[in-house]
Amino acid sequence: MTRLSEAIGYFRRYLKPFWKGITLVVVLTLVATYFQVMAPVYMGKSVTALTDFITQAAKGHASMQSFFQAFWLMAVCFILNVVALCISWLVTSRFNAYSTNNMRKGLFSKLQRLTIKYFDTHQDGKILSLFNSDLDNVFNAMNNAVFEIISQSALFFGTIWIMLIINVKLALITMASTPFVVLISIIIMRKARKYLDKQQAEISNLNGYINEQINGQKVIITNGLQEESVRNFRGFNNKVRKAMFKGQLYSGLLFPLMNGLSLLNLAIVIAAGSLLIMSGNIGTATGLGLIVMFVQYSQQYFQPLMQLTSIYSMMQLAITGAKRLVAVEKQKEEESVTDGIVLAGLQKNVALKDVHFGYSAEKEILHGIDINVQKNHSVAIVGPTGSGKTTVINLLNRFYDVTGGLVAFDGVDVRTLTLESLRAHVGIVLQESVLFTGTIAENIAFGKPEASQSEIQAAAKKANIHDFILTLPAGYQTKVSNENSVFSTGQKQLISIARTLLTNPDLLILDEATSNVDTVTEEKIQTAMNNVITGRTSFIIAHRLKTIVEADEIIVLKDGKIIETGNHQALLAQKGFYYDLYKSQMAFD
Ligand SMILES: Nc1ncnc2c1ncn2[C@@H]1O[C@H](COP(=O)(O)OP(=O)(O)OP(=O)(O)O)[C@@H](O)[C@H]1O
Numbered sequence: 203m204t205r206l207s208e209a210i211g212y213f214r215r216y217l218k219p220f221w222k223g224i225t226l227v228v229v230l231t232l233v234a235t236y237f238q239v240m241a242p243v244y245m246g247k248s249v250t251a252l253t254d255f256i257t258q259a260a261k262g263h264a265s266m267q268s269f270f271q272a273f274w275l276m277a278v279c280f281i282l283n284v285v286a287l288c289i290s291w292l293v294t295s296r297f298n299a300y301s302t303n304n305m306r307k308g309l310f311s312k313l314q315r316l317t318i319k320y321f322d323t324h325q326d327g328k329i330l331s332l333f334n335s336d337l338d339n340v341f342n343a344m345n346n347a348v349f350e351i352i353s354q355s356a357l358f359f360g361t362i363w364i365m366l367i368i369n370v371k372l373a374l375i376t377m378a379s380t381p382f383v384v385l386i387s388i389i390i391m392r393k394a395r396k397y398l399d400k401q402q403a404e405i406s407n408l409n410g411y412i413n414e415q416i417n418g419q420k421v422i423i424t425n426g427l428q429e430e431s432v433r434n435f436r437g438f439n440n441k442v443r444k445a446m447f448k449g450q451l452y453s454g455l456l457f458p459l460m461n462g463l464s465l466l467n468l469a470i471v472i473a474a475g476s477l478l479i480m481s482g483n484i485g486t487a488t489g490l491g492l493i494v495m496f497v498q499y500s501q502q503y504f505q506p507l508m509q510l511t512s513i514y515s516m517m518q519l520a521i522t523g524a525k526r527l528v529a530v531e532k533q534k535e536e537e538s539v540t541d542g543i544v545l546a547g548l549q550k551n552v553a554l555k556d557v558h559f560g561y562s563a564e565k566e567i568l569h570g571i572d573i574n575v576q577k578n579h580s581v582a583i584v585g586p587t588g589s590g591k592t593t594v595i596n597l598l599n600r601f602y603d604v605t606g607g608l609v610a611f612d613g614v615d616v617r618t619l620t621l622e623s624l625r626a627h628v629g630i631v632l633q634e635s636v637l638f639t640g641t642i643a644e645n646i647a648f649g650k651p652e653a654s655q656s657e658i659q660a661a662a663k664k665a666n667i668h669d670f671i672l673t674l675p676a677g678y679q680t681k682v683s684n685e686n687s688v689f690s691t692g693q694k695q696l697i698s699i700a701r702t703l704l705t706n707p708d709l710l711i712l713d714e715a716t717s718n719v720d721t722v723t724e725e726k727i728q729t730a731m732n733n734v735i736t737g738r739t740s741f742i743i744a745h746r747l748k749t750i751v752e753a754d755e756i757i758v759l760k761d762g763k764i765i766e767t768g769n770h771q772a773l774l775a776q777k778g779f780y781y782d783l784y785k786s787q788m789a790f791d
Pocket residue numbers: 322561562567585586587588589590591592593594
């Protein structure tokens with residue numbers, strides 16, 4: 203399937219449930235078009251009747267009756283046309299609102315099902331662009347283009363039909379420029395499509411850059427890189443400008459061109475009509491009526507062409523947006539292993555057996571890792587930065603899958619367990635703790651919303667954050683919001699620990715926060731860690747070795763390999779890498 207047909211398929215899929223509404227719109231539009239193309243007939247007849255009246259009046263036996271008759275019929279046509287169009291617009295607005303709502307829901311749900319790899323490899327800004335640029339473009343087009351396409355197509359064919367009925371010669375003259383118009387449109391539209399696609403891609407890059415820079419604003423300020431940041435921004439912004447200029451230029455060019463052609467056509471039609479009268483083939487009154495009709499039809503014939511070209515850039519942006527949304531839809535989802543083994547709880551151990559792993563096929567990060575944690579025992583992983591500590595824990599709850607060896611819970615390969623049951627038994631506290639909008643109590647109860655206040659407090663006490671929470675003006679009811687984040691990294695991590703403890707996971711994974719932790723919080727983290735790991739099956743990544751001296755086993759990782767194992771005392775006695783690391787940290791303390 204081509205990307206264009208996939209994009210069209212996207213619209214079809216979301217519009218299909220509203221086929222009844224669309225059918226009604228088509229019927230109403232046909233009705234409206236019928237009245238619109240009939241109105242000039244009566245307009246022409248009014249002019250003919252008026253001309254007859256003027257001619258008859260000179261002879262003294264004139265009547266305005268046929269003029270009024272034609273005139274009222276013309277007015278009725280106009281009124282019914284407007285009524286049908288209004289109802290049709292109402293129905294269109296409704297199904298558009300629903301279908302775009304479903305699109306937004308579909309995208310958000312899809313994102314929830316994607317693998318961690320997708321989020322690791324796509325900038326947040328680009329993902330946000332899907333919502334605030336691509337879906338918006340789709341919405342704009344749906345709101346305007348769908349209705350226009352239906353009504354203008356009906357008008358186009360309706361006008362051709364009535365013109366052929368009324369006067370074949372004038373009809374053919376009106377339509378003579380069509381091949382020329384279509385050719386120009388195709389050439390310009392092709393160009394416009396290319397640059398509008400580019401415009402969207404550049405906007406997405408720009409959004410990605412803005413997001414990255416805002417996230418890294420502190421680093422930028424600290425390093426005095428504001429000007430550099432603006433300079434790079436200019437680069438991205440200029441690319442958007444260039445693509446946007448060409449895209450808008452080509453797509454906007456169509457409208458004035460069509461307008462010019464339409465006026466030219468109008469002049470030709472008037473001239474041809476006048477020649478008909480002068481040649482004496484038809485009477486003056488009928489001829490004048492005919493000219494009035496064809497002046498209307500010439501405009502009605504060109505109107506769809508002009509309208510469709512003017513909404514072209516809108517449609518094109520929507521197609522580009524739809525292509526990107528389809529690309530997200532095609533992204534690999536997490537395998538849910540629906541018919542897998544349900545992990546009821548950890549009975550014996552968690553083991554990594556000869557685990558090999560790389561984020562890409564070219565570069566292996568872990569080279570044969572063996573770790574065996576017995577139930578209710580704790581393992582701490584230490585090692586230099588980039589040694590693969592986070593990577594090990596990424597494999598435990600299947601953020602990523604091993605490329606060699608296996609990770610097993612009670613001897614069962616995690617890949618054969620249902621994801622739901624696996625995740626239900628594994629609690630994870632990430633290095634970057636996230637607090638959601640809501641109260642502190644709600645944040646702690648995030649994984650167990652039904653938890654009682656006393657359960658929440660017990661978890662906070664264990665995580666050693668209870669006393670701090672009580673110092674806040676509204677205690678557990680203190681509101682957390684992005685703008686009003688009064689918590690340090692360490693405090694946020696303690697709240698995250700409390701949140702995870704509340705769910706009482708069989709296996710606890712804790713990636714200790716590295717930076718911005720003051721000494722008081724550090725001590726609190728240490729106590730919290732002791733509370734957390736005693737008697738609980740846990741994997742802890744520790745940067746401060748003081749926090750893990752109580753761990754049952756410490757694993758020293760270097761360059762993706764285990765180089766030492768043992769408890770704190772045994773490792774000190776070995777006087778190896780761990781010993782050196784511990785001594786150097788103690789020297790700083
Ligand atoms: N999502 C990813 N995609 C590609 N490579 C990655 C990804 N995450 C980590 N890596 C690479 O894997 C290696 C190990 O990284 P990892 O985060 O596991 O180290 P770490 O020991 O936890 O480091 P730190 O102590 O700094 O947190 C590094 O070379 C890193 O560049």
